[in-house]
Amino acid sequence: MDIxxxxxxxxxxxxxxxxxxxxxxxxxxxxFAVYAPxxxxxxxxxxxxxxxxxxxxxxxxxxxxRVAAELGLTIIAPDTSPRGELIPDxxxxxxxxxxxxxxxxxxxxxxxxxxxxxxxYVETELYELLVAELGIDRSQIGISGHSMxxxxxxxxxxxxxxxxxxxxxxxxxxxxTQCPWxxxxxxxxxxxxxxxxxxxxxxxxxxxxxxxxxxxVDQGTADGFLEDQLKPELLARACTAANIDLTLRMQPGFDxxxxxxxxxxxxxxxxxxxxx
Amino acid sequence: MDIxxxxxxxxxxxxxxxxxxxxxxxxxxxxFAVYAPxxxxxxxxxxxxxxxxxxxxxxxxxxxxRVAAELGLTIIAPDTSPRGELIPDxxxxxxxxxxxxxxxxxxxxxxxxxxxxxxxYVETELYELLVAELGIDRSQIGISGHSMxxxxxxxxxxxxxxxxxxxxxxxxxxxxTQCPWxxxxxxxxxxxxxxxxxxxxxxxxxxxxxxxxxxxVDQGTADGFLEDQLKPELLARACTAANIDLTLRMQPGFDxxxxxxxxxxxxxxxxxxxxx
Numbered sequence: 001m002d003i004x005x006x007x008x009x010x011x012x013x014x015x016x017x018x019x020x021x022x023x024x025x026x027x028x029x030x031x032f033a034v035y036a037p038x039x040x041x042x043x044x045x046x047x048x049x050x051x052x053x054x055x056x057x058x059x060x061x062x063x064x065x066r067v068a069a070e071l072g073l074t075i076i077a078p079d080t081s082p083r084g085e086l087i088p089d090x091x092x093x094x095x096x097x098x099x100x101x102x103x104x105x106x107x108x109x110x111x112x113x114x115x116x117x118x119x120x121y122v123e124t125e126l127y128e129l130l131v132a133e134l135g136i137d138r139s140q141i142g143i144s145g146h147s148m149x150x151x152x153x154x155x156x157x158x159x160x161x162x163x164x165x166x167x168x169x170x171x172x173x174x175x176x177t178q179c180p181w182x183x184x185x186x187x188x189x190x191x192x193x194x195x196x197x198x199x200x201x202x203x204x205x206x207x208x209x210x211x212x213x214x215x216x217v218d219q220g221t222a223d224g225f226l227e228d229q230l231k232p233e234l235l236a237r238a239c240t241a242a243n244i245d246l247t248l249r250m251q252p253g254f255d256x257x258x259x260x261x262x263x264x265x266x267x268x269x270x271x272x273x274x275x276x
Numbered sequence: 277m278d279i280x281x282x283x284x285x286x287x288x289x290x291x292x293x294x295x296x297x298x299x300x301x302x303x304x305x306x307x308f309a310v311y312a313p314x315x316x317x318x319x320x321x322x323x324x325x326x327x328x329x330x331x332x333x334x335x336x337x338x339x340x341x342r343v344a345a346e347l348g349l350t351i352i353a354p355d356t357s358p359r360g361e362l363i364p365d366x367x368x369x370x371x372x373x374x375x376x377x378x379x380x381x382x383x384x385x386x387x388x389x390x391x392x393x394x395x396x397y398v399e400t401e402l403y404e405l406l407v408a409e410l411g412i413d414r415s416q417i418g419i420s421g422h423s424m425x426x427x428x429x430x431x432x433x434x435x436x437x438x439x440x441x442x443x444x445x446x447x448x449x450x451x452x453t454q455c456p457w458x459x460x461x462x463x464x465x466x467x468x469x470x471x472x473x474x475x476x477x478x479x480x481x482x483x484x485x486x487x488x489x490x491x492x493v494d495q496g497t498a499d500g501f502l503e504d505q506l507k508p509e510l511l512a513r514a515c516t517a518a519n520i521d522l523t524l525r526m527q528p529g530f531d532x533x534x535x536x537x538x539x540x541x542x543x544x545x546x547x548x549x550x551x552x
Contacts, residue, residue: 009536010496010527010530010531010535010536011539012539016535060336061336061337063339063342063538066339220286222286254286255285255286257285259285259287259292259341260285262287262288262339262342263288263342
């Protein structure tokens with residue numbers, strides 16, 4: 001595989017690198033970021049970012065490297081959509097569809113079907129790259145993310161519990177089939193048949209029998225997207241009905257920003273390390 | 277004083293706010309950032325940022341809030357130059373002069389003299405605001421910074437050791453009178469008479485008798501600006517000659533980025549808290 005190192009910086013006892021490669025799943029060149037602790041345990045965590053983000057937001061703002069170095073946890077952070085001048089974008093340049101808003105689905109509608117396969121990209125292409133190129137043990141890979149990326153983490157883990165052995169999320173979009181962001185994305189990428197949407201919604205996946213060992217979710221109470229878009233109560237209801245062990249922590253006064261993530265990322269990294 | 281809160285977010289056990297006010301020293305509207313721990317000790321640290329930065333870089337990338345909350349340390353982070361459409365900028369838009377590059381001096385040359393008074397802004401206007409509006413004890417204020425801001429921290433502390441009781445720096449420009457960034461800035465803001473430059477150079481200030489209790493400096497060995505612009509050996513020589521207690525730590529493999537700052541900010545905050 002042809003992978004180029006774009007940048008490398010020492011951070012705590014490890015190295016933060018950004019790589020560039022030619023993605024076959026997305027049919028374009030992509031950046032992704034990897035934090036490699038000097039004393040790697042063999043375990044790794046996927047971090048999926050939210051709307052408008054690239055591979056850079058998490059690695060510069062979350063402050064995850066300190067605890068990742070201590071735990072020996074490798075962290076891989078992909079971009080949030082295919083990229084480049086040839087990639088179709090929302091015709092009005094909206095922040096919640098197209099570039100920066102891949103929603104971790106495999107699109108089936110034109111023109112998105114040509115490139116927007118973020119599900120395959122994370123679930124298969126980057127996953128195999130992590131195992132083959134970075135020496136990560138298949139039995140020690142977890143997944144987490146924020147907002148749209150929290151939706152991605154939950155749905156990938158529920159669909160493939162053998163691949164992603166631990167899962168957590170920050171302020172996830174808990175049920176894209178039941179919120180405006182999700183309606184727009186799922187209709188756009190997958191078309192009008194809502195049956196096809198159910199594999200991209202943590203709540204409907206659980207209703208349809210998907211499961212996972214345990215889920216940790218942190219959600220700020222001052223998050224402006226809480227009521228209309230995120231709806232953690234729907235995830236709580238689905239987990240209760242299916243007997244899935246959900247730890248949902250409502251964090252008083254915290255908003256939707258990386259300030260919120262940076263405050264609780266240590267808890268999440270330790271949660272994953274204890275399970276991987 | 278007329279101060280507006282632009283934004284506020286919970287981070288660890290405290291609140292990160294950005295304020296906007298009308299600066300009399302700079303003759304324009306300015307943003308500055310304050311991290312206020314819930315359990316404030318009464319001590320505060322000024323953080324001065326480097327070239328191209330605003331008040332935002334440190335608060336989103338340094339990961340300082342975790343330890344600041346633990347120590348009860350308030351942190352105030354100003355912007356790096358006057359701002360606004362009416363403020364003169366480098367005619368070629370250079371990153372190292374004009375907007376984002378105030379160099380913590382009081383300019384005397386036209387057209388900079390109208391607005392570029394970052395020395396007065398930090399040393400007097402924001403300092404008094406911190407005491408009057410935020411309840412900080414005058415005897416418990418320290419100062420730190422990065423690169424151009426490290427130069428700012430060192431020179432402000434050396435000129436006013438009674439106002440800034442503790443001082444540290446990350447990869448500071450140690451002697452602006454002896455490097456290209458400094459030559460350009462000092463000639464531009466202060467004119468050709470190099471005698472006027474000596475109050476804005478840590479090394480010449482020390483040669484001229486200025487002193488401070490102790491100085492902590494971290495410098496990455498893989499910093500691309502180390503040899504031509506930063507020159508910590510000049511600060512080491514000046515401190516040795518003047519019997520100033522300098523702790524200069526060369527950090528192997530670290531570069532000039534916020535990854536470097538985030539790795540060692542905890543040490544610096546504890547250094548200041550122990551002295552304030």
